Amino acid sequence: MATEESERFDQVDWNDLSRSGRFDLSINSLGMLLTTLPLALLGVYDWQFTGRRTPTFEFIGLDRGLETIDFFFIFTLLLAFWYLVVPLYQNPRMTRYYWKEFKRNRPAVVSLGWLAIVFVGGLFGPLIMDPPQQELLIAYQPPVFTSVVDTTPATCVGEVVSGQCQGTWQHPLGTTQGGKDVFTMIVYGMTISMQIAFITTTIVAVIGVTFGTLSAYAGGWVDEVMMRFVDIILSFPTFLMFLLILYIYGGGLGMFIVVFSLFAWGGMARYVRSKSLSISEEEFIKASRISGASTYQVIRGHVVPNAASSIITNLTLLIPGFLLFEAQLAFLGIGDSAVPSWGQLISAGRSDLSFAPWIVLAPGIVLFLTILAFNFLGDALLDALNPEAEAENA
């Protein structure tokens, strides 16, 4: 195969390598730039030229708006595409190896499938489905294949068989006390969860990696001060501080994402620092230094790729915590009640639990499965990406 040919040492195109200075862009960075540019332009347009309440796409007759958080979400999606998906395509040999290792863990494959559903649902669901509408007449419809006593729903959409209202495919997971379709609300909640997952992990990765490498390369007292700072970040009770921030300033999903990601990168920074310290002792780093590689090139070309597997695993295992915190805050009703997250739905259905348990059960189980899937995925990635962690299963 062509790709395996070029991996051979004697056929490396040294001209190509030595040409790559700081200003030569790789295809990934080029793609990233080309796709970010329209997004940035759209962002500026939305910020400067449309009114506060005018939807972004009114100029082409679409009644849909993009919030600030949507712009960041799309940006992180582009990042993930150009620096995670495309490199996997560029290195088919490694991709096949990872996939072979990953496949051995069957729960993780199922988890990946589930997360793919949540991802696609969160990305495209709100585009093709109308937002859930308040319709008091059809409140408390049971999910499909189940039935409740006829007196529970205001009017039964499905058939009434011997005093039991049957669920219908019109509302596969039933409706809430306001007659909103539970399935639609769950799909809208997927968007929120994916936004939290992507944006927080991006912020955590950027700050953690930058801080960790800077600290390792600065050394001396700078390193010491920076690591003490990490200690403080790590021992900060984020959940309580966020309660205080909510209490003093109020805030929505954006505030949640910013606060929680600003206090979650401590472990990542510590790890990247120790990794870059240990790797800078390696022979190949000395070799590339002698060949004139700058510190930036060493970090970008050797330290980050070598730490990448653990960084990705670490990030995967951080996400469930964020999702849980969001659900908890939404459940307590002290978050932004306009955000249609799963926790919000659980909290809304709590008072009707005894006779309409599906309102709580459906989003709760989806939340449970998603958290479980991220945990399985993180475990499997640990084994697949990092051969040194093999001891865990020995």
Place this chain on the structure above:
Amino acid sequence: MGFGRYLSARVLWAGVVSLIIVTVTFLMLAAAPNPAVRQAATQAALQGGDPAAAAERARELRGLNEPLHVRYFDFIQSVYTLDWGWSVSRSQPVMEAVTQALYYTAQYSIPWTILTIILGPLVGVYSAANMYSWKDHAATGFAFFGYAIPNFFFGIILLLVFGVWLEWIPITYNTGVPVFSVENAIQLAIPVFVLVTGSIGAVMRVSRNESAEFQNADFMKTAKAKGVSPLRAYAYHVMRPTLVPLSTTLVGQLLALFLGASLLVEVVFAIPGLGRLTYEALIAQDTNLVLGTTLFFTFVAVIGNLIEDLVFTVLDPRISYDDR
């Protein structure tokens, strides 16, 4: 560096961390408009008075016109002398409200912590001893289940099943029963169970993976060859080295859970403990009480981290004090 110096340096550091957190809290409060002042202004406007004058009076009353550094030192002083002010919504000193709530929180946290600390490593080592058998898979499944299911959701479901449908447990928490009574045990059983399933998973996983390393160690082979009973061999040669790495993660994880989950579980089960106190203070806009409860949790976290580090160094003689 000797142990004495390490100890004092670590305690000093804990003090610094708590001071930083208190300072951040103060700065956040100082930068935001005070709800009490706003309230006074609104009230004056409603009663036909001058809102600006009323706001000024309210600021005067709370000493908000003092320069920032004076207020800061006042704040620090009252925080560390445990003079945490008056709770408007509960009409009692904040300190008193916190200690009263702590009484109820302790009733379920103590059994929860003890159960997690005892059962977690036991089940973990047991499943490592029977690795890849159905018992191990069942334990792993349970660990993942407990880890992934949101505590508050699990609590609601159990309350629905056992409280509403089966009517085995009371739906509302009764504060009137004595601490050591059957009624109290029954009404606390489900909250404790929910919290234990949430926290035990991580402990089980860590102790399983750590003890797997010692299963086939040379000293285990020697012990077996000498004819040491399996129970004794596991208790003395596997459990003990497992507990060392476990202790580093245990306290931190329990604390993280304590801070987040106790709030949710207390709200779900209507236990009038610290978490519920925090929640009600937030709802009632009672600034002093919000501050008091969050600072209390913060101090618990700082002290917990301190104890964890100290226990770790005492337990594991291989750690040099210079490293940290």
